[in-house]
Amino acid sequence: MADLCLAVVRRVALPSTGGKRQAARALTRLEPLASPLLGYVDELVIALAASSSDRRVRATIDGLGRRLEMHLSDGRRGERLRDGVRVVVVGRPNAGKSSLVNWLCRRPLAIVSPIAGTTRDSLDTHINLSGHPIIVTDTAGLRQSVDPIEQEGVRRTREGAKTADVLVVLVDAAQLVGSNAQDEVMRVLQESGAFEKDVADARILAVVNKIDTNPIPDQDSITAPSGERIPLVAVSCKTEDGLTAFISTLTRLASSICSVNQYSASPTFSRVRQRKLVEEALNELRDFEPLLGVDVSVAAQKLRNATHAIGMIVGSVCTEELLDAIFRDFCIGK
Ligand SMILES: Nc1nc2c(ncn2[C@@H]2O[C@H](COP(=O)(O)OP(=O)(O)OP(=O)(O)O)[C@@H](O)[C@H]2O)c(=O)[nH]1
Numbered sequence: 001m002a003d004l005c006l007a008v009v010r011r012v013a014l015p016s017t018g019g020k021r022q023a024a025r026a027l028t029r030l031e032p033l034a035s036p037l038l039g040y041v042d043e044l045v046i047a048l049a050a051s052s053s054d055r056r057v058r059a060t061i062d063g064l065g066r067r068l069e070m071h072l073s074d075g076r077r078g079e080r081l082r083d084g085v086r087v088v089v090v091g092r093p094n095a096g097k098s099s100l101v102n103w104l105c106r107r108p109l110a111i112v113s114p115i116a117g118t119t120r121d122s123l124d125t126h127i128n129l130s131g132h133p134i135i136v137t138d139t140a141g142l143r144q145s146v147d148p149i150e151q152e153g154v155r156r157t158r159e160g161a162k163t164a165d166v167l168v169v170l171v172d173a174a175q176l177v178g179s180n181a182q183d184e185v186m187r188v189l190q191e192s193g194a195f196e197k198d199v200a201d202a203r204i205l206a207v208v209n210k211i212d213t214n215p216i217p218d219q220d221s222i223t224a225p226s227g228e229r230i231p232l233v234a235v236s237c238k239t240e241d242g243l244t245a246f247i248s249t250l251t252r253l254a255s256s257i258c259s260v261n262q263y264s265a266s267p268t269f270s271r272v273r274q275r276k277l278v279e280e281a282l283n284e285l286r287d288f289e290p291l292l293g294v295d296v297s298v299a300a301q302k303l304r305n306a307t308h309a310i311g312m313i314v315g316s317v318c319t320e321e322l323l324d325a326i327f328r329d330f331c332i333g334k
């Protein structure tokens with residue numbers, strides 16, 4: 001076992017010079033993430049050095065893997081805190097999407113006109129909603145068209161819908177058959193591609209606009225085919241009726257997105273790159289166990305790869321000090 005520890009620690013703890021430089025640069029930018037993950041690396045090396053049995057090594061690596069998984073399941077909170085919660089407004093042409101987005105950002109971001117098909121491209125703007133950073137996207141109205149430019153606009157709307165944290169489905173009160181918002185919202189959702197697997201996580205907010213032209217009966221939610229309740233608000237961008245309720249509901253959804261599990265009490269991954277590196281580290285840890293009984297040096301390489309991936313995020317991994325500490329505290333090699 002001492003041999004195993006020595007082999008593993010040597011391989012884990014001796015990075016290339018280039019890797020060290022890169023890691024050192026990364027550290028300065030990633031302070032909030034550094035301590036917990038650096039703790040893992042220390043723990044990993046120390047556990048290996050101190051372990052007296054294979055089983056304990058396996059348990060330690062398994063525990064580390066589970067904790068990395070917990071961080072990965074943080075609901076992308078760090079990315080949302082950095083970039084903003086993505087709110088995408090979809091609906092048919094002329095429903096009032098641009099009017100709603102302009103009202104949200106308090107400026108005439110998008111052209112508003114009675115001509116259906118005015119917005120032809122997706123437009124992003126950043127706003128602050130009770131302290132939550134939000135990216136609001138206005139989109140081209142969903143409809144069949146032979147115009148290739150409009151087709152491209154609709155394709156972009158669907159792509160945007162896939163990235164939404166909150167999908168606002170806006171329908172025109174005047175277009176409702178018998179004031180039935182449920183069916184029209186479901187049709188628009190279907191056309192936006194929202195029932196496809198990769199957008200299944202987005203929160204949906206249904207909005208009936210233009211209630212000044214056709215008041216609808218009081219209703220605060222509708223039911224999705226899955227049985228889930230979708231909040232519904234009735235508004236008029238013209239008279240501003242209902243917009244306060246719209247803002248409260250949107251704020252509630254944004255808050256719920258920004259608060260998830262215990263690991264998101266502090267921001268975790270603020271960049272996709274960091275998440276990818278942790279996923280890489282996790283894969284290496286998962287490969288370690290089956291290899292341990294077969295070839296210690298190949299297994300050790302897996303740990304070194306995992307350490308390197310985390311080191312790319314937190315920086316000062318595998319420093320001379322860490323090596324010194326291991327040799328001082330555990331007398332390995334003496
Ligand atoms: N009466 C009434 N008219 C509204 C309301 N909201 C928007 N409109 C009008 O509806 C028309 C279409 O509004 P837009 O905001 O351009 O609609 P849109 O959904 O962005 O339309 P496209 O860009 O064509 O997809 C404009 O003439 C707006 O002034 C409302 O609440 N009540």
Ligand SMILES: [Mg+2]
Pocket residue numbers: 097098099110111112118119138139
């Ligand atoms: Mg528009």
